[in-house]
Amino acid sequence: MMSAVGERTMRLFVILFVSFAMAAGVAATILPGIQQQIMAEASQQSADDLAFTRTVEIEGRSKDGTETIRMVERYDPRRPDNKRWTLVSVDGREPTKDERKDADGRRSDGPIPGYYRLGNWFGTEAKAQGQASLHFQSFPKGTFDVGPIDLSRRITAIATIGGTDDAPYVTETRFRLKEPFRVMLVAKVTAFDAKTRYTRLPSGRPVLAEQTLTFTGSRFGKEGTQRTVTRYSDYVEVR
Secondary structure, eight states: OOOOHHHHHHHHHHHHHHHHOOOOOOOOOOOOHHHHHHHHHTOOOOOOSSEEEEEEEEEEEEETTTEEEEEEEETTSSSSSGGGGGEEEEETTTOOOOHHHHHHHHHHHOOSGGGGGGTTTTOOOOEEEETTTEEEEEOOOOEETTTTTTTTTTTEEEEEEESSSEEEEEEEEEEEEOEEEHHHHHHHEEEEEEEEEEEETTTOOOEEEEEEEEEEETTTTTEEEEEEEEEEEEEEEEE
């Protein structure tokens, strides 16, 4: 059974992952060309367009052993605002009352994941590498706030572009850390690699497919590594 400290730490990094992957502020000046095309498509989407299933798998490794957790959630924008998310299962079983309450708390203030959120940062100045990718060396202050932590100047990103000349879209983004940062004074992240893959539905709409985040750091002075894989499936276009 996972220790109380382990459970709290797992929840902490789930919150951090969800926040980092999806909570971004207003982007800088929109650049012309392919960035403008992609941002125009992203801006046409919203959190109300799609129902989907999200499966989150977390594995933490340290000298004390390995801790794992697997959560399955369902999002449906056709339901009332406070009931759009449903925690389906935890480690293959029915969630407890406390687990449902904890999940509701984690999601209460966070944005809904989706391709549309690229519009919040993709207009930042970038260096093109041919027609296949864009490299972002840093972001304006406030672009990536994770609670009280601003990671905007501490990360770099690469966006891989696919599709056609007339209909380009982002197929993958990858963020890496320039320098360590602390989380709530109890944990320190020394490195992470955050990768998000996108795909298109049969209708042509681009959507999230998978997000992978690997942390290296310490908590309460104990070093370890944590890997989170989030998969998106069972999409239903509702708008």
